[in-house]
Amino acid sequence: MGKIVAVANQKGGVGKTTTAVNLAACLGAKKKKILLVDMDPQGNATSGFGVNKKQTAQTSYDLLIGQASAEEVRVKTVFQGVDMISSSIELAGAEVELIELEERIFRLKQGLAPLRDQYDYIIIDCPPSLGLITLNALAAVDSVFIPIQCEYFALEGLSQLMATVRQVKRTYNSDIQIEGVLLTMYDGRLNLTTQVVAEVKKYFPDKVYKTTIPRNVRLSEAPSYGQPVIYYDKSSKGSKAYMEVAKEFLKANKKWNREG
Numbered sequence: 001m002g003k004i005v006a007v008a009n010q011k012g013g014v015g016k017t018t019t020a021v022n023l024a025a026c027l028g029a030k031k032k033k034i035l036l037v038d039m040d041p042q043g044n045a046t047s048g049f050g051v052n053k054k055q056t057a058q059t060s061y062d063l064l065i066g067q068a069s070a071e072e073v074r075v076k077t078v079f080q081g082v083d084m085i086s087s088s089i090e091l092a093g094a095e096v097e098l099i100e101l102e103e104r105i106f107r108l109k110q111g112l113a114p115l116r117d118q119y120d121y122i123i124i125d126c127p128p129s130l131g132l133i134t135l136n137a138l139a140a141v142d143s144v145f146i147p148i149q150c151e152y153f154a155l156e157g158l159s160q161l162m163a164t165v166r167q168v169k170r171t172y173n174s175d176i177q178i179e180g181v182l183l184t185m186y187d188g189r190l191n192l193t194t195q196v197v198a199e200v201k202k203y204f205p206d207k208v209y210k211t212t213i214p215r216n217v218r219l220s221e222a223p224s225y226g227q228p229v230i231y232y233d234k235s236s237k238g239s240k241a242y243m244e245v246a247k248e249f250l251k252a253n254k255k256w257n258r259e260g
């Protein structure tokens with residue numbers, strides 16, 4: 001059974017999508033079977049993976065609302081090992097539509113259940129909010145992976161995210177764990193970065209990834225070509241950093257890795 005991991009942080013622009021897309025691609029390149037699920041109405045992970053939003057008739061919205069099965073909404077990508085459930089702007093309405101539906105917190109969990117056996121890892125890109133979409137993701141997962149941007153106020157909102165995770169653990173998903181914390185847009189030359197890193201490590205003593213993601217223009221260019229960075233520019237710093245993240249991730253998840 002595949003492990004389900006949400007990439008979440010309600011703070012906007014911290015590198016959630018960049019991390020979800022590139023971790024998925026790197027794990028795929030390392031021969032894992034990956035399903036990337038775009039749960040953000042902005043659809044950045046969808047376009048970052050070169051999936052044409054107009055060509056995919058059904059999306060994560062249809063899965064969440066229960067109009068389609070996971071098999072129906074899943075598409076292949078051109079990148080090794082990675083399938084995708086894309087998102088569309090309709091998903092923006094789901095926060096409101098879900099309120100009316102039964103089992104509104106467990107829609108995604110139920111939707112993904114039939115696909116779990118087909119993948120090693122299912123990676124969910126969350127939107128920058130703690131609304132019903134993110135709650136659906138947190139209820140569905142084994143763990144949550146938290147990118148934190150090394151900047152002023154990096155920890156702002158983190159206590160809110162952690163309070164939400166604790167509440168989800170109490171109420172909907174007692175098994176949820178923190179997969180790891182990833183420091184993004186890292187510049188070790190800056191005093192500020194050093195301070196932020198120290199604070200984050202104090203907050204999450206054992207969870208901070210050794211690998212950090214540098215600020216790298218290739219990472220920000222790659223999505224406009226519809227490519228994960230390992231395909232856009234394999235030798236870039238960003239590409240190497242995300243390959244290291246994938247390595248660290250697999251090492252931390254030995255028990256989930258199937259033979260062969």
Ligand SMILES: Nc1ncnc2c1ncn2[C@@H]1O[C@H](COP(=O)(O)OP(=O)(O)OP(=O)(O)O)[C@@H](O)[C@H]1O
Pocket residue numbers: 011012013014015016017018019040042044126127128184185186213214215216217219220221223238
């Ligand atoms: N390490 C990096 N170096 C340079 N640019 C980066 C890096 N990581 C992310 N970016 C850029 O910063 C912007 C925000 O990143 P991203 O979209 O991954 O964040 P997000 O947390 O998913 O945002 P949102 O909250 O809007 O979903 C994007 O333009 C992305 O290309």
Ligand SMILES: [Mg+2]
Pocket residue numbers: 016017018040044126127
């Ligand atoms: Mg995003």
